[in-house]
Amino acid sequence: MSPQLIPPATTMVIRGGRAILPDSDWHAPPAVDIAIAGNEIAGIATSFAEAAAAPIEELDARGHLVLPGFINAHYHSHDVLAKGALEEVPLESWRLYALPPQYPPRSVEEVRARTLLGGLECLRSGITTIQDMLTLYPFEDRHLDAVMQAYAQVGIRVIFSLQYADRRGLETIPYWKEVFPKELHGELSGAAEPERRLDLLGHFETVCLKAQARSRVHWALGPSAPERCSPALIARTMELSRRYDVPVYSHIYESRGMALQARLTLPEHGGSLIKRLAAEGALDPRLNLAHSVWLARDEIELLAQSGAGVVLNPQGNLKMKCGIAPIRALQDAGVRIGLGCDNCSCSDAQNMFMAMKLFTLLAAVSDPIPGPPQAAAALRAATEAGAQGARLGGAIGRIAPGYKADLTLIDMSDPTWSPLNSAVRQLVHVEAGRGVRHVIVDGAVVVRDRRLSTIREDEIYDEVEAVMPGFRRDFAAISERVKRLQPWLDVAHKRMVATELEFDRIYHPF
């Protein structure tokens, strides 16, 4: 068969990689040439003819697996610098480290350094898109500008939302109000809370959406969690989401405590936050609910009927003692499932290989009866489903003509791939990121030969080191404070776990 002509306007040809195409055999993907024109995939062929004109870049991908870039659909850049700072702690205690109100305002330099470092880690792990649900504290335009500038420089695609709430965290955690002495209540709230709230939604509408379109930035809305948002705030969020067709990201039922609180405090909605969202008209295909660990069966049905999706974060859910999401029940119901790596302080690694492997393993234990093949399901969750949840299902998450050229190339000259029995199974169960060699975002090679090509990596590490003394000092002070609160935290947590046993069959039927 003679080679096809290169499509017009082609700027790069990726030659001979084994590509995970939507309809190809993912166990034995075919070797193909991929033509890129600007920031889009222009064509795919068994082989394209040699370029007649010189300015077309040729990337030799023989011996490489070519994937749609991963979509890390749940991530927060605000605590990138806390990576590895904590052992496993229950989620309710962890929040005091992650979003404490007593952190002094962060500098622009720190905001920039952490944003760059997170982007670097994600890109080097083959992630081409992140959903950054950012608590920006304090919120000032110069901080937001620093974030946007860092993302533009590092070259990753971002679905960006600010995290907001209008109810105090203390009101939403079982037993804290009763267990903690009143004089400590002020220490138990988070930065995304009312007294520190600005008109973020007004800002979203007037500044973000009306700003000039930024390359690789897509806007989203980030109500922190339904229990931390009033019905009015949820209504305003959904109204904006529908008016501008932007996705909404929120958290739900990450820990037992969150489900317990709903069961205890929402009798008018059958003890269910999902039923509350349904009553408020918020269940919608634009909605993505991170975690979804403690969903009941009727809640899963409501998600499936409405088209609302979930984003699972197995690493953080295990480390924060939260539990295992009902993966098989979600799959059986046909709920859209994306995958994320969550905060660096609770998941530590921005690594979708780990997330995919845990997804398949936890799917296995979420139902004792054998079910559908999980390796391909994990890869779909890490690519296509994340794209659909972001309202970008026609633009990213697949290798197909007309899609954005967001691609990850994995070097297969590695024991991971020998012998090659199944590309997709070895990708999910064996590869851990060692093989990520080139990463292309929006048509640009942003990682080449395992090195970031947009900024010198050393410069990023230097910027991080420069802000670490201040961050470490403040983190140590926070840790001391949490240590003082520990006796009451332990009492509240034990009481919550004990109560959970009484409620177990009601709110966790798996």
Ligand SMILES: [Zn+2]
């Ligand atoms: Zn989160």
